[in-house]
């Protein structure tokens with residue numbers, strides 16, 4: 001594969017990386033000299049006595065507003081709409097989640113969460129004679145709904161359903177009798193009478209004892225990996241084989257996620273045209289986009305959650321998985337650089353349009369991937385010392 005240099009046409013490049021909003025309008029309207037003078041004037045104003053006073057006043061007003069939920073809400077209604085996109089994604093996701101659950105479509109993420117909570121119940125000490133009464137019927141119903149959808153849905157849903165089936169069996173074998181359990185059991189038996197073949201499985205997916213840690217990387221090997229991994233932005237003109245990427249994605253899939261929902265997926269682009277089209281959207285790649293061999297977008301699946309309190313989880317889980325992915329790439333000689341996905345209206349819209357994302361999915365972060373060019377340096381990027389990264393047993397008062 002010969003990577004083409006600068007696949008972005010000049011007008012496209014200026015649209016992607018250029019000024020936005022009011023600055024764009026001013027830049028288009030004013031002669032170059034006038035725009036530069038205005039820019040210089042703004043910088044001089046910021047550095048002046050008056051400018052410092054003005055910014056101090058703004059900081060005090062913002063600080064006061066931040067003390068009240070109502071005032072903060074008003075601020076983000078009247079003066080800034082920057083949270084709109086997140087609000088809309090979270091609401092669309094809630095609507096999708098509730099519709100899945102109550103219209104009988106089944107929400108696989110809700111099923112995975114509940115099944116995980118039950119498998120945690122199975123390993124509790126001391127063993128509890130009865131648990132999960134508040135959710136067992138909901139879980140069995142979700143199991144049945146997801147199973148009904150399974151033949152038409154994603155084939156990969158089946159492993160989740162096989163796992164769910166085994167955990168439900170283990171639960172019913174373990175817990176004491178109770179009217180709620182009896183009702184759930186009857187519903188489960190009816191589902192299995194209908195769909196036993198779909199979830200038939202030879203692999204055990206119930207709580208197990210882990211094997212010995214022999215053969216795992218030593219702390220020295222982990223430290224060497226951490227020191228060696230750097231954000232690499234210059235790559236060899238060499239494609240990254242898909243089996244290398246897939247192996248790393250497989251490792252990433254073993255990362256911890258909240259209640260094991262795994263509310264993300266990776267969209268991967270590995271042709272020069274596709275990389276330049278998608279890689280330009282987040283804006284963090286000017287100057288080096290043209291030689292990125294592979295570009296990955298982490299998509300957060302917000303429909304996995306019903307409540308606003310969980311709105312950060314797709315970001316957290318997606319990025320925990322990204323770190324595993326980055327190390328798994330490095331372990332195969334492939335480097336990468338995270339690329340920020342800033343919450344701008346135009347980047348969000350372009351990513352949604354380009355990737356065909358529904359309103360309840362958002363890009364979380366991107367990753368440029370390629371074989372490192374050994375002749376090119378990487379930034380030093382001084383890390384913080386251990387002392388400023390952690391404290392033990394510290395308590396304090398807010399403020």
Ligand SMILES: Cc1cc2nc3c(=O)[nH]c(=O)nc-3n(C[C@H](O)[C@H](O)[C@H](O)COP(=O)(O)O)c2cc1C
Pocket residue numbers: 229230231232233283284285337338339340341365378379381
């Ligand atoms: C969330 C995130 C967003 C980033 N966005 C960009 C980006 O848009 N462009 C870029 O060149 N580097 C980006 N980086 C790379 C950082 O600049 C880099 O990780 C940091 O300077 C530390 O350097 P190191 O990764 O070599 O240790 C990003 C890193 C993270 C974690």
